[in-house]
Amino acid sequence: xxxxxxxxxxxxxxxxxxxxxxLEKAGFTVFVGGNGKEGLALVGxxxxxxxxxxxxxxxxxxxxxxxxxxxxxxxLPQILVLTAHESPEDEAxxxxxxxxxxxxKPFKPSELVLKLQGLAAxxxxx
Amino acid sequence: xxxxxxxxxxxxPPQVLVVDDSATNRDILEAMLMxxxxxxxxxxxxxxxxxxxxxxxxxxIFMDYQMxxxxxxxxxxxxxxxxxxxxxxxxxxxxxxTMDVIKGPCLAAGMDDxxxxxxxFDALSxxxxxxxxPVDSVLLANLxxxxxxxxxxxxxxxxxxxLDESALHLSALEKAAALxxxxxxxxxxxxxxxxxxxxxxxxxxxxxxxxxxxxKSNQLAGVARYVTELxxxxxxxxxxxxxxASHGPA
Numbered sequence: 001x002x003x004x005x006x007x008x009x010x011x012x013x014x015x016x017x018x019x020x021x022x023l024e025k026a027g028f029t030v031f032v033g034g035n036g037k038e039g040l041a042l043v044g045x046x047x048x049x050x051x052x053x054x055x056x057x058x059x060x061x062x063x064x065x066x067x068x069x070x071x072x073x074x075x076l077p078q079i080l081v082l083t084a085h086e087s088p089e090d091e092a093x094x095x096x097x098x099x100x101x102x103x104x105k106p107f108k109p110s111e112l113v114l115k116l117q118g119l120a121a122x123x124x125x126x
Numbered sequence: 127x128x129x130x131x132x133x134x135x136x137x138x139p140p141q142v143l144v145v146d147d148s149a150t151n152r153d154i155l156e157a158m159l160m161x162x163x164x165x166x167x168x169x170x171x172x173x174x175x176x177x178x179x180x181x182x183x184x185x186x187i188f189m190d191y192q193m194x195x196x197x198x199x200x201x202x203x204x205x206x207x208x209x210x211x212x213x214x215x216x217x218x219x220x221x222x223x224t225m226d227v228i229k230g231p232c233l234a235a236g237m238d239d240x241x242x243x244x245x246x247f248d249a250l251s252x253x254x255x256x257x258x259x260p261v262d263s264v265l266l267a268n269l270x271x272x273x274x275x276x277x278x279x280x281x282x283x284x285x286x287x288x289l290d291e292s293a294l295h296l297s298a299l300e301k302a303a304a305l306x307x308x309x310x311x312x313x314x315x316x317x318x319x320x321x322x323x324x325x326x327x328x329x330x331x332x333x334x335x336x337x338x339x340x341x342k343s344n345q346l347a348g349v350a351r352y353v354t355e356l357x358x359x360x361x362x363x364x365x366x367x368x369x370x371a372s373h374g375p376a
Binding site for chain 2: 011012013014015017018021022025056058084105106108109110
C-alpha cells in the first residue's frame with residue numbers, strides 16, 4: 001500500500017526538519033515547502049492526506065493558502081495549523097477556512113505526531 | 127532534575143543573587159539554592175541588589191516583588207539600565223500576588239520570569255534549569271528523549287540545523303538592524319524566537335521578543351543593542367548545544 005503523504009509548509013526549517021523526520025518514522029512520505037506558494041504547489045502536485053501549515057510566512061501566507069485551497073473546490077487534505085501564540089480569533093478564522101486543528105509552537109513533537117496520525121486516519125485515503 | 131543539571135558553566139556552580147527584605151525568606155532561599163549547588167549572595171533591599179549586580183556577574187537573580195523604598199520592579203529597571211550591551215542577567219520575580227496581575231509589569235520592567243511565593247524546592251530547581259544556563263536543561267533533555275534518546279541522529283540533525291539556520295537569521299538580523307529595515311528585523315527575530323523554543327533557549331527567545339516589541343513600537347534605534355546581546359547569547363547556546371549533541375547528557 002502507498003505510504004500516506006504529508007506536506008509541511010513553514011519557513012522555520014527547524015520545525016519542518018523535526019516534523020519531517022518524525023512523520024517519516026511514522027510511515028509518511030513528507031514534502032516540505034518553505035513558503036505558501038511552494039506549499040500550494042506541493043498540495044496541487046502530490047494530493048497529500050495531511051497539510052501542516054504555519055500562517056506567518058513570506059511570499060504567500062498561510063491564510064492565503066487556506067483561502068485558495070477552499071476556493072479551488074478540490075477535496076481538502078486534513079489541515080493542521082501551527083501558530084506562534086494562542087488566539088481564539090485566529091483559531092476560528094483558520095477553522096472557517098478548512099483547518100481542523102491549531103497547535104501552538106513550540107509543540108511537543110511526539111504529541112503532535114500522534115495528533116497528525118489521528119487526523120490522517122480520520123481523513124482516510126484521498 | 128534530569129540529566130546535565132546545569133550545562134552552561136560546565137564545572138562552575140551558578141552564581142545567584144537572592145533579593146528579599148525579609149531575613150527569613152533570604153535564609154530559606156539561600157539554603158535551598160545552596161542545596162541545588164549554587165553560590166549564593168543575598169541583598170536585603172532593591173538598592174543593595176542594584177549595587178551587587180553592578181559588581182558581580184550573576185547567572186540568575188531572584189527578586190522579591192514587593193520591598194520598601196525600592197521595589198523589585200524599580201530594582202530590575204535599574205539593573206537593566208546599568209547593564210551594558212551584551213549582558214542581560216536573567217531576573218525572576220518572587221511574588222505573593224496573583225501571577226496574572228504581576229507578570230505583565232514584571233516583564234515590562236525587564237524581568238524574565240515570575241514565581242509564586244513561597245517558592246518550593248522543585249520550583250526553584252526548575253527555574254534555575256530554565257534560566258541559569260543558556261538552554262533549559264530539562265526541556266532539552268525532554269526534546270532529546272522525544273527525538274529518540276541519547277545519541278539520536280534526529281536530535282543531532284535538529285541541533286545542527288537549528289545552529290546553522292540561526293546563524294543565518296542572526297546575520298540577516300544584524301544587517302537589517304544596521305539598515306533599520308523594520309519588517310526584516312521583525313521577521314528575523316520572530317523566526318529565531320520560534321525555533322529557539324524547541325531547545326529551551328529562553329534567553330534568546332526573550333531577547334527576540336524585546337526586538338519584536340521595539341519594532342512594533344517603532345523604536346528601531348534601540349534594536350542594535352539587543353542584537354549585540356543576542357549574538358553573545360547565541361554563542362553560549364551554540365557551545366552548549368554542540369556539547370550536548372556530541373557528548374550526550376552529562
